[in-house]
Amino acid sequence: MFEGLKTAGSISMSAVFTLTPLLTGLSAHFLGYQRLRRKVFFAILLGAIGSLWIIFEGSSQNLLSLNIGKGELIFFAGCFCHALYAVFIPVLNRGESSIIQTFGVLIFSSIIVCLFGVKPMIETNWLNLSSLVILTIFYLAIFATAITFFLIQFSARRISGTKVMSYTYAIPFWVALSGGFLLGSWPTTETMLGGILIATALIFLMRDDLGNS
Incomplete structure (x- = not known):
């Protein structure tokens, strides 16, 4: 997925990511x-409609201008693997706790990354990296990877992987809302409409969980 980010645009990448719950x-x-x-x-x-509505700002013109290239296809492959990850968590679990299962995933993922990325890691001048880059690396490693994987592990053992992935639909709305609080750029009417659709979908899924519990 990081490889796809090199050439994929943020809008098209976000649109592709909305396919993850459906793929799951x-x-x-x-x-x-x-x-x-x-x-x-x-x-x-x-939820997908609401998420796409926010991503494309409710504009059909923005949707029609979507360009799918190599980066988007690579990112789609990553999304598909991410979807399978949520599916296989309860299937492959043999009684391990979520923290142990997450630890195993991260260890083997690190080994794979090192095997394929040993050359660029050696060539990188780590001492000359800016503080922003260092903070970004720590954020991606701790919050976007370790904690996220743990939460997915924890949730997928209690509700279906499909529903776990569906909660990612709330991300565009939370981003828009955070922009309002942090940057003073409040969501537009189109964004709020998309947020209502997402909230409706998530409430429906939560009620479905309560009904099946």
Whole structure:
């Protein structure tokens, strides 16, 4: 996914990422691990529409100008793997706690990254990196990777992977809302409409969980 980020645009990348919950649901369904019920499928589509509405600012022109290139295709492959990750968490678990399972995933992921990235890591002048780059690396390692993986592990053992991934639909809305509080750039009416669609979808999914508990 990071490789795809080199050439993919932020808008197109965000649009591709909205496919993750649907990919999770379809993968679990066709692999026979969990049936994708119509109500859940409808909620996923509703959340996707709301998320895309925010990403493209409610403009059909922005949607039509979407360009899918090599970076987007690579990122899509990463999203598909991310979707499968949520599907296989409960399947491959043999009683390990979420923290142990996360630890194992991170260890083997680090080994794979080192095998493929040993040359650029050696060539990088780490002492000359700016403080912003260092902080970004720590943020990606701790929050965007370790903590995120743990939360996905923890949640996917209690609710379906499809629903876990569906909560990512709230990201564009939270980004827009954070921009209002931190930068004074409050969401537009179009953004709020997308947020309402996302909230409706998530409420529906939460009520479905309560009904099945």
